[in-house]
Amino acid sequence: MAIDFEIPEEAKKIRERVRQWVHDECIPAEKRLVDKESYKTVLAELRAKARAQGLWLPFVPKEYGGMGLGPLANALVQMELGQSHLGALSMNSQGPDDATILTLLAHGTEYQKEKFLKPLLNGEKRVCYSMTEKAAGADATGMRTVAVKDGNENYVLNGEKWFSSAATAADIAVVMARTDPDAPRHQQFSTFIVELPNPGYRIVRDIPTMAAESPLSHIMGGGHAEVEIKDLVVPADNLLGGEGRGFDMGQHRLAYGRLRHGMHNIAMAQRALDMAAEHVTSRETFGKALAERQAVQFMLAECASQLYISRLMLLHIAFKAEKGLDMRQENSIAKVYLAHMVHHVVDTAIQLHGALGYSRDTPLAAWYTHIRSQRLVDGPDEVHRWTVGRNVLKAFKATGTTAGAAGGDLL
Template identity: 70%
Template sequence: MIDFEIPDETKLVRAQVREFVQSVCIPAEKNLNVDTFDEILAELRLKARAQGLWCPFFPIEWGGMGLKPLANALVQMELGESMLGALALNTQGPDDATMMTLLRHGTAYQHEKFLKPLVEGQKRVCYAMTEKGGGADATGMKTSAVEVGDNYVLNGDKWYISSANVADIAVVMAKTDPDAPRHQQFSTFIVELPNPGFNILRNIDTMHRHTPLGERLGAAHCEIQIKDLVVPKENLLGGRGQGFNMGQHRLGYGRLRHGMHNVAKAQRALDMAAKHVLERETFGKKLSDRQSVQFMLADCAAEIYKARLMLMHIAYKAENGLDMTQENSIAKIFLANMVHQVVDTALQLHGSLGYSRDTPLADWYTSIRSQRLVDGPDEVHRWKVGKNVLRAFERDGTTAMAAGGDLL
C-alpha cells in the first residue's frame, strides 16, 4: 500500500524551499527586468547555493541535492510559485530533463564537456526534437543526419524549440536510419552553440505576450533552420538509433515537472483570489461572504487537492521502480486543465483587475494555455490512456488497473 507519510528530512527541505521562494524569489520579481535579470539571478543563485539548495533532482556527487521523486515533487510544487524559483536552483526546464538524459546516456567525455557546465549553472541547453510536419508524432520528423567521415552532417528544420535563444548547447534529434523500424530511425546529437549550421530564424509569436524579459528568462519558442550542421561522432548521445527512446524518457520527466509547477501556480492564484475576495466589497457586502464565491473557491481547492494526490502517487511509483506510464498521461491531461480552471477562476474573481496587467493573472492565463499542447496534446494522451483501458480489460477482465486500481 502507499505510505503517504512524508519523512521529516523531506518536510524540512520543503519548508526551507518554501521560505526561500516566499521571502527571496517572489520579492525579487518586483525589481526584475531585462537589465537587472543577470544580477538578480546571480544573487539568487548565490543565496540558494549557500543554503545547499541546488539542482534538487541531481545526484549529490554532481553537486545536486540528490532528492528522490517524492521530495523533488514537493520541492518543485514550491518553486513553481515564482518565475524565478526554478531558475534560482538551476532546475528550470528544458534544462533539467535534458541534463538527466545526458547523465544517464552520456559518455565520460560528454559528461565533462557538456554536462558539467550545465550542472554548475554556467550554461543552458535546449532540446531540438519538434518539427512542423511531425507535430505530436515525433516519428514524423524529417531532419536528417548523414555519416561523413568522422562526423555527421545534419539538415532540416525544427519548430517550437523552447529556450533555444538562451542556449549554449543544443541536443538535436535527427533521422540516421530511415530503413530501420520506426522507433529506431532516430539518433541524438550534442551541438555547441552558436553554430553557423544552427540558425534561429525567429522567436515564434504566440498568444502569450512576448517581452524582452520573457525571452531572457528562456520563455521563447524558436524556429530553427539546420543547414549542413557538422557534428563530430563523439557528440552522438546514447548510441545510434536510440534517439526516440531517450526522447520519450526525457519527456516523461518534463511532463511531471510541468505538472508540479502547475500545482504551484494554481496555489498562488488561489491565494491571490482568497486575499482579494476577503478585502473586496460590493453592494455593501464582502465578496468572501457570498456563497457563489465560496463555491468557486471550493471547486479550485478540490482540483488542487486531486492534483497533489496524483503527483504523490506517481512519485511513490517512481521511487519504487513501478511502471507509471498510464498515470503520467492521466496526470498530464488533468494538471494542464486544472491550472487553467484555477487561474481562470482567480481572474474572474478579480474582475477587471484580473484582466489587467496589474496582477500576473492575465499573463498566466495566456501562458498556461500551452500546457494542453506541449509534451503531447491532450488528445494524444487521452487516446493513449483509452487504449490502455481497453488493454487492461482484455487482460484482466476489468479496467481497474488502468484507473488507479493498484493504489492499495
C-alpha cells in the same frame, strides 16, 4: 493496516526551506526585473544565495553537485518552486534544461559529461532540445531532419526544427535526427549535442505566441524558436547514447518534463487561489464581504477540490517512481488533468479579482496566456487521451476489468 500518507521528516524540512526561499527571495525579486542587465544581476544574486544554502539542482545526485532528492522530495520541492518564474531558475532546476541534464547523466560519455554536462550543472550554460518539427507535430517518428555519417569523424545534419524552447537563450542544443530510415520505426533516430552558436544551426525567429511577452521573455528562455539546420557538422563524439537510441531517450526525457510541468502547475494554481482568497476577504460589494457570498465560496471550493486531486495524482506518481514501477498511464492522465486544472484555477482567480484580474497589475493575466500551452507541450491532450483510452481497453481484454488502467493498484 493503515495507508501511510506521512511525508518523511527530511522531505518536509526541505519543502519548508524551499517554500520560504520562494516567498522570501524569489517572489520579491520578480519586481526587480526590468531588462537584460537586471535579470543577469538578480539571477546571479539568487543563485549565489541558493548555492550557499545548499539549494541547488534538487533532482541531481549529490556526487554531481545536486541535492540528491528522490522523486517524492523533488516533487514537493517543484510544487513550491513553480510559484515564481524565478523559482526554478534560482536553483538551476528550470526546463528544458532539467530533463536534458537527466539524459546526459544517464547516457552521456565521460567526455560529454565533462564538456557539456559540467557547465550546465554549474549554471554557466543553458541547453535546449530540438525534436519537434512542423511536418511531424505530435508524432516524433514523423520528423524529417536527417543525419548522415561523413566518414568516421562527423555526422552532417539537414532539416528544420519547430518550437525549440529556450533555443535563443541556449549555449548547447540537443538535436534529434533520423540516422537509419530502414530500421524499425522507433530505432531510426539518434541524438546529437551541438555547441551554439553554430552556422549550421540557424535560429530563424522566436515564434510569436498568444503568451504575454516582455523584453525579458526570450532572455529568460521563454521563447520557442524556428530553426533551420543546414549542413550542420557534428563530431561523432557528440552522438548521445548511441545510434538508434534517440526516440527512447526522448520519451524518457519528456516523461520528466510532463511531471515538472504538472508540479509547477500546482504551484501556480496554489498561488492564484491564495491571491483570490486574499482579494475576496478584503473586498465588499453591495455592503457585504465578497467572501461571505455563497457563489464565491462555491468557486473557491471547486478550485480547492481540483488542487487536492492534483496533489494526490502527483504523490502517487512519485510513489511509483520511488519504487521503480511503471507510471506511464498515470503520467498521461495527470498531464492532461493538471493542464486543465491550472487553467480553471487561474481563470477563477481572474474572475474573482474582476477588472483587476484582467489587468496586468497582478500576474494572473500573464499566467493565463502562458498556461494555454500546457494542453499542447510534451504531447497534446488528444494524444495522451488516445494512449490512456487504448490502455483501458488493453486492461479489460487482459483481465476482464479496466481497474488496472484506472488507478486500481491504489486499492
